[in-house]
Amino acid sequence: MERLKQFITKEGTVINEQVLKVDTFLNHAIHPQLMKEIGEEFSRRFGQDGITKILTLESSGIAPALMTSLSLDCELVFARKRKSITMTDHLYTSSVHSFTKNQVSDISVSKTLLQKNERVLIIDDFLANGQAALGLIDLVNQAEASVVGLGIVIEKSFQPGREILEKKGFRVESLARISNLTNGKVTFLEPIKQSY
Amino acid sequence: MERLKQFITKEGTVINEQVLKVDTFLNHAIHPQLMKEIGEEFSRRFGQDGITKILTLESSGIAPALMTSLSLDCELVFARKRKSITMTDHLYTSSVHSFTKNQVSDISVSKTLLQKNERVLIIDDFLANGQAALGLIDLVNQAEASVVGLGIVIEKSFQPGREILEKKGFRVESLARISNLTNGKVTFLEPIKQSY
Numbered sequence: 001m002e003r004l005k006q007f008i009t010k011e012g013t014v015i016n017e018q019v020l021k022v023d024t025f026l027n028h029a030i031h032p033q034l035m036k037e038i039g040e041e042f043s044r045r046f047g048q049d050g051i052t053k054i055l056t057l058e059s060s061g062i063a064p065a066l067m068t069s070l071s072l073d074c075e076l077v078f079a080r081k082r083k084s085i086t087m088t089d090h091l092y093t094s095s096v097h098s099f100t101k102n103q104v105s106d107i108s109v110s111k112t113l114l115q116k117n118e119r120v121l122i123i124d125d126f127l128a129n130g131q132a133a134l135g136l137i138d139l140v141n142q143a144e145a146s147v148v149g150l151g152i153v154i155e156k157s158f159q160p161g162r163e164i165l166e167k168k169g170f171r172v173e174s175l176a177r178i179s180n181l182t183n184g185k186v187t188f189l190e191p192i193k194q195s196y
Numbered sequence: 197m198e199r200l201k202q203f204i205t206k207e208g209t210v211i212n213e214q215v216l217k218v219d220t221f222l223n224h225a226i227h228p229q230l231m232k233e234i235g236e237e238f239s240r241r242f243g244q245d246g247i248t249k250i251l252t253l254e255s256s257g258i259a260p261a262l263m264t265s266l267s268l269d270c271e272l273v274f275a276r277k278r279k280s281i282t283m284t285d286h287l288y289t290s291s292v293h294s295f296t297k298n299q300v301s302d303i304s305v306s307k308t309l310l311q312k313n314e315r316v317l318i319i320d321d322f323l324a325n326g327q328a329a330l331g332l333i334d335l336v337n338q339a340e341a342s343v344v345g346l347g348i349v350i351e352k353s354f355q356p357g358r359e360i361l362e363k364k365g366f367r368v369e370s371l372a373r374i375s376n377l378t379n380g381k382v383t384f385l386e387p388i389k390q391s392y
Binding site for chain 2: 024058062069
């Protein structure tokens, strides 16, 4: 997705060879028009797949997932990293290991909000080592629903997430794929086509 | 906003006299079309006020705030409850006391994302005791920006949030105002006009 890559090039900050900061349009500030276009692009890619529900993870997944659910006209649920005071239901819970934070955290979703036989599209802002994606897939499996695919805004293709997911047979659609962050610079697998 | 009140009546669960659960459309699952209508309604109410930025708090504020920012065509930033690994900037930070959780937590926003002289609309999912709203106002004040008003999806009018904010001179626009949650039932300040 060219416009997303242009945003990354113009506004992203390479913190180190592993970490890209996109706080001005995706992770902290959010660019609403870009999110709308991201939702439309995921909708184009998954529009024929009979998606009944979108599952994402708070907080940074919510904006692209909401715009996708609006475009696909399907329901949206976000897994929580902490238990809410109103989460009195039984929960599906999975553990996610974060390499960057070097910690394990639980993610969960109310059982009533993920039904058997649903066709689920997982949306997330980043794909790196695939651990958050695997946690979300685990929640869907616990519900006996199907993962139709994963829609990722930014894939760090130099990390093993995509390979892990594809080896398990999952379809991964990433809107921007980054081959490396060396020399303080973002390099995409496919170069940008237009000027910003 | 009639449609919101209908959603609350049909899908909300009264946990006790203080707590209303709206996990099926606002706080955990999100109803995208309702969020769009909420954004349009806030846009109607604040469309003439020269808003340059919307500020909300992760996670449940993000969906209504995103739809409002899309409708008003302005920027959006969400304050974080925890520090992100890419939040390397200096931060504005404020402490928020949660009565329901009986704990104090810090909320913060990168200084680069909230500029002096901006005209800020604060959006949040709930207004109860007003503590989260006061924390967000504090962040705006630290940035020497102006709070134009507060847009609240659900106001628990039997709690003191609105009174506290209005006494300080802030404009509060709530889309649904609940007068009480007694007898396991939601009662609005203004009764619902249409049937669901």
